[in-house]
Amino acid sequence: LARESGFVSVSLGRQILKVETAAAAILSIIQYEKGIFSDVAERGGK
Numbered sequence: 001l002a003r004e005s006g007f008v009s010v011s012l013g014r015q016i017l018k019v020e021t022a023a024a025a026i027l028s029i030i031q032y033e034k035g036i037f038s039d040v041a042e043r044g045g046k
Contacts, residue, residue: 003009017025031037
């Protein structure tokens with residue numbers, strides 16, 4: 001159903017994340033992909 005709706009499947013291989021870790025990881029990936037951290041990098045991490 002998700003693939004039919006346009007979602008892309010990804011895998012971490014044999015790695016298994018706990019729910020708490022998975023939530024933090026996916027939010028970090030989304031923020032990175034959307035460029036939310038780019039202004040921090042331009043300021044030298046400040």
